[in-house]
Amino acid sequence: xxxxxxxxxxxxxxxxxxxxxxxxxxxxxxxxxxxxxxxxxxxxxxxxxxxxxxxxxxxxxxxxxxxxxxxxxxxxxxxxxxxxxxxxxxxxxxxxxxxxxxxxxxxxxxxxxxxx
Amino acid sequence: xxxxxxxxxxxxxxxxxxxxxxxxxxxxxxxxxxxxxxxxxxxxxxxxxxxxxxxxxxxxxxxxxxxxxxxxxxxxxxxxxxxxxxxxxxxxxxxxxxxxxxxxxxxxxx
Numbered sequence: 001x002x003x004x005x006x007x008x009x010x011x012x013x014x015x016x017x018x019x020x021x022x023x024x025x026x027x028x029x030x031x032x033x034x035x036x037x038x039x040x041x042x043x044x045x046x047x048x049x050x051x052x053x054x055x056x057x058x059x060x061x062x063x064x065x066x067x068x069x070x071x072x073x074x075x076x077x078x079x080x081x082x083x084x085x086x087x088x089x090x091x092x093x094x095x096x097x098x099x100x101x102x103x104x105x106x107x108x109x110x111x112x113x114x115x116x
Numbered sequence: 117x118x119x120x121x122x123x124x125x126x127x128x129x130x131x132x133x134x135x136x137x138x139x140x141x142x143x144x145x146x147x148x149x150x151x152x153x154x155x156x157x158x159x160x161x162x163x164x165x166x167x168x169x170x171x172x173x174x175x176x177x178x179x180x181x182x183x184x185x186x187x188x189x190x191x192x193x194x195x196x197x198x199x200x201x202x203x204x205x206x207x208x209x210x211x212x213x214x215x216x217x218x219x220x221x222x223x224x225x226x
Contacts, residue, residue: 033213042118042203043158043216050212058213090157099212104148104160
């Protein structure tokens with residue numbers, strides 16, 4: 001079982017470049033999430049998609065856009081990368097939304113992004 | 117809205133016990149616990165829903181006191197494989213998402 005697959009695993013960008021991080025899950029989950037993880041900060045939610053066709057902002061959405069392409073795929077786009085966006089990005093999915101449910105989130109292996 | 121975890125780091129010898137605490141300033145619906153090994157994805161351990169339940173997973177268990185807005189993770193007879201960073205994630209009453217703490221780094225040495 002693949003679970004949650006993220007591509008690429010590593011990426012180096014120059015300031016101002018754009019790129020899209022891809023995420024796909026094969027567990028037939030309805031909800032998907034994008035987090036960033038910085039040293040000493042834990043995981044912070046960027047955007048989430050409670051179900052296909054919906055997206056909402058999380059704690060730190062500035063500088064990012066997302067697309068829920070279909071039930072399986074949820075992409076994160078950096079339109080104009082900045083050094084402050086250097087981080088490890090994790091995609092996660094859950095059967096239904098985390099609020100008022102007992103469903104865990106399943107994480108991908110992460111994308112390590114450096115912006116010079 | 118981010119929960120506070122304590123301690124930030126702990127070193128144990130194999131066979132020793134540890135407690136990791138997670139507290140929130142907001143009313144909570146549930147608490148999630150995850151473990152992350154270096155360079156890997158966080159892995160789900162358990163969820164506690166309000167009701168004061170205690171759950172177990174191998175020799176790892178947890179409790180949730182919704183009145184105090186606190187949860188504790190108990191690791192007994194620690195093994196080398198328990199090393200990693202433990203995160204609590206809290207779901208506030210009426211909210212949709214997890215807020216993660218900054219983590220507790222646990223190191224188990226022989």
